[in-house]
Amino acid sequence: MDRISYTSNFNNEREVLNQYNFSPKLSIVDCTLRDGEQQAGVVFTKEDKVRIAKKLDEIGVPEIEAGMPAVSNDDRDATREMVQAGLKAHITALARPSKEDIDMLAECGVWCATISIPIGDLQRKYKLGWDDETYIRNLLEISEYAKKKGLYVNVSPYDTTRVDPAFLERVLIEIVKAGTADRVRLVDTVGSAAPLAIKYLVRKMKSILGSIPLEIHCHDDFGMATASTIAGAEAGADYLSTTMNGLGERSGNAPTEEVAVALKFLYGIDLGIKLEKLTEASRFIEEVSNVRLQQHKAVVGRHAFSHESGMVAAGVLKNSFVAEAYVPEAVGQKRELLIGKKSGAQVIAKKLEERGITAAREEVKELLLEVKEFAISHKRALEEEEFFSLANKVISKK
Numbered sequence: 001m002d003r004i005s006y007t008s009n010f011n012n013e014r015e016v017l018n019q020y021n022f023s024p025k026l027s028i029v030d031c032t033l034r035d036g037e038q039q040a041g042v043v044f045t046k047e048d049k050v051r052i053a054k055k056l057d058e059i060g061v062p063e064i065e066a067g068m069p070a071v072s073n074d075d076r077d078a079t080r081e082m083v084q085a086g087l088k089a090h091i092t093a094l095a096r097p098s099k100e101d102i103d104m105l106a107e108c109g110v111w112c113a114t115i116s117i118p119i120g121d122l123q124r125k126y127k128l129g130w131d132d133e134t135y136i137r138n139l140l141e142i143s144e145y146a147k148k149k150g151l152y153v154n155v156s157p158y159d160t161t162r163v164d165p166a167f168l169e170r171v172l173i174e175i176v177k178a179g180t181a182d183r184v185r186l187v188d189t190v191g192s193a194a195p196l197a198i199k200y201l202v203r204k205m206k207s208i209l210g211s212i213p214l215e216i217h218c219h220d221d222f223g224m225a226t227a228s229t230i231a232g233a234e235a236g237a238d239y240l241s242t243t244m245n246g247l248g249e250r251s252g253n254a255p256t257e258e259v260a261v262a263l264k265f266l267y268g269i270d271l272g273i274k275l276e277k278l279t280e281a282s283r284f285i286e287e288v289s290n291v292r293l294q295q296h297k298a299v300v301g302r303h304a305f306s307h308e309s310g311m312v313a314a315g316v317l318k319n320s321f322v323a324e325a326y327v328p329e330a331v332g333q334k335r336e337l338l339i340g341k342k343s344g345a346q347v348i349a350k351k352l353e354e355r356g357i358t359a360a361r362e363e364v365k366e367l368l369l370e371v372k373e374f375a376i377s378h379k380r381a382l383e384e385e386e387f388f389s390l391a392n393k394v395i396s397k398k
Contacts, residue, residue, distance in 0.1 A: 004330045005265045006321035020267075021203075023238040028271050029215060030056050030256050031065040032285065034094055036247030039291065048288050049078040050085065055284055056244070057087040059277045061256070063239075065114065068094040069104045076108060083109040092154065097142045102149055112152040112182075115142055119171065120159025120189065132167060136174050143180040153180060154215065158187035161201065172208040183213045185241065188228060191221030191251070195231035202235035217241035218254050225254035230262055233269075244285045245293060245300070257282060257299040257331070265326050279332035299331050306336040308381060310344020313337050317350060340381030341372050352391060359395050367394045 010016065033052055037044050044052065049067065056064050064087070069076040082091050092112035095101035105113045117139055118127055124135060139155065146153045155175060160168065175181045186205060188198065198218070206214050216232035216239070218225040229240050246255035260273040282300035286293055295303040305328035307313045315322030320335065328335050337347050348368050352359050359367070370390045374382060382390075 003321075005326035007265055007325050011266055020234050021236040022233060022267070022269060023213075023236050025213070025238055026233060026263075026269060026271065027062055027239050028256060028260065028273065029063040029065060029092070029239050029241045030061045030243065031217070031241050031253065032056065032243040032245075032247055032256070034065045034067045035217075035241075035249060035253055036243040036245075036285075036289065037067065038249045039247050039252065039289075040249075042247065042289050042291060044078075044288065046074045046078040046081070049075075050081050052285060052288060053082045053087065053089075053091075054085065055281050057089045059274045059281050060272045061089055062272065063090045063092060063112075065241075066091050066093045066110065069108055070096065070101050076104065079108040079110060092152075094156075095142075095146070097138050099142070099145055102142065102146045102151070105146075106149040106151060110151070112154055113146045113149075114154040114156050114185065115139075115146060116156045116158060117142075118159050119157035119168065120162040121164060122162065123159045123189075132170075136171060139171065140174060140178045140180065143175070143178065147180040152182045154183040154185055155181045156185035156187060156217075158185070158217075159189040160186045161188045161193035161197070162190075168205075169208060172205060176209060176212065181212060183215055183239065184209055185215040185217055185239075186232070186237070188216075188218045188225075191219040191225060191228070193228065195224060195227045198228045199231045199235040202232045202237050206236050213238035215239035215241055219248060220246060220251040220253060223251070225252070226258045226262065229254040229259050230267075233263065245282055245289070245291065245297075247285070247289060247291060255299070261299050261326070261331060265330075275330055276332045300333070303336070303338075304328070305333050306338050308338040308340050309342045310347065314344055314346040317346060338381040339371055339375075339387045341375035343368065343371060351387065355388065357391060357395065359391075363395050367391055370394060 033049050053064050066079045066082050067075050069079050079093055090111040092114055093105050093110045094114050094116050095105050097117045102113055124130055143153050143155055214237050216229060216237040218228040233240055240259055242256040242259050243253040244256045246252040257278045260271050263269040279300045293301055295301055307316050307323060312323045345364050345368055348364050
């Protein structure tokens with residue numbers, strides 16, 4: 001099989017590898033349908049949600065957070081339909097710390113209840129108004145209630161990175177004593193913890209939780225959600241909470257596609273995601289969410305594998321790894337050599353050759369000048385037919 005990636009040898013230095021403590025059960029939890037829809041202006045209909053769930057299942061996502069059934073009748077109906085759709089993925093849903101929400105999740109038939117209960121100092125003061133004892137009592141009571149309902153219980157004390165450390169430790173100890181949580185979610189709600197802080201916190205929480213798995217959910221307010229999620233994985237987090245295209249509140253979440261591809265090609269860890277289907281899934285969700293991706297978005301952006309600079313493109317023509325860490329086909333993309341201001345003669349000649357057009361060296365030079373003038377005056381690269389229209393004028397007049 002041909003090589004599909006060419007990454008840094010330094011990734012494999014013993015001093016680097018010794019810092020990793022990856023969980024043997026490392027897995028993705030995709031939250032596009034819940035946190036993704038919480039992005040301002042995004043609305044998914046019931047039909048949208050079911051279609052997205054099927055697409056996520058198709059690419060191999062093992063766990064899908066369906067949303068929050070308490071939000072609307074549509075959300076409840078969508079959750080029920082997902083559960084009944086025969087998907088391979090586990091279907092989970094979010095609940096507030098209330099018995100009514102838990103009853104709703106049980107009635108919908110979801111596998112897991114993620115109990116969202118803020119622990120951050122500001123969150124507790126301004127949202128809940130609970131003292132320490134009230135917080136712990138309510139958390140444990142609702143966890144026990146969900147467990148008795150037959151649900152897998154994922155306790156999500158969100159804004160985990162902005163809580164008094166002593167109180168967090170106390171809460172975790174009480175969770176372990178109660179024995180009613182199947183998982184605990186570490187949530188960097190406003191992306192306020194640096195990757196090394198995330199790594200520290202994962203290790204700290206796991207040392208207290210023992211055999212209880214830990215999930216990590218990072219936001220992208222500083223553009224570090226992917227890095228923080230990977231840092232959490234390096235430290236032993238068992239579940240990585242992500243969203244397709246990085247959808248989510250404010251600046252979004254760690255993108256599912258970035259996390260899966262980084263782990264595969266930089267760390268050699270296969271999460272079971274069908275990487276070759278990522279771009280198709282991304283474009284589908286882009287259309288349904290009506291949130292347009294930046295052209296150079298990592299992995300799935302339309303220009304993620306586009307080259308224009310003459311020296312770069314000339315190298316790519318000889319060996320794609322000159323300017324790429326992995327081949328675009330690995331994630332369902334295609335390489336594109338753009339013709340524009342920064343193009344060189346080799347790419348011009350290659351483009352002509354692809355159309356079976358023979359041109360002398362002087363004709364290629366003249367065409368290159370025409371291309372640069374066009375690109376500068378229009379402030380963009382040329383479309384395919386624009387290029388060949390110029391080529392016909394230059395070459396036909398000889």
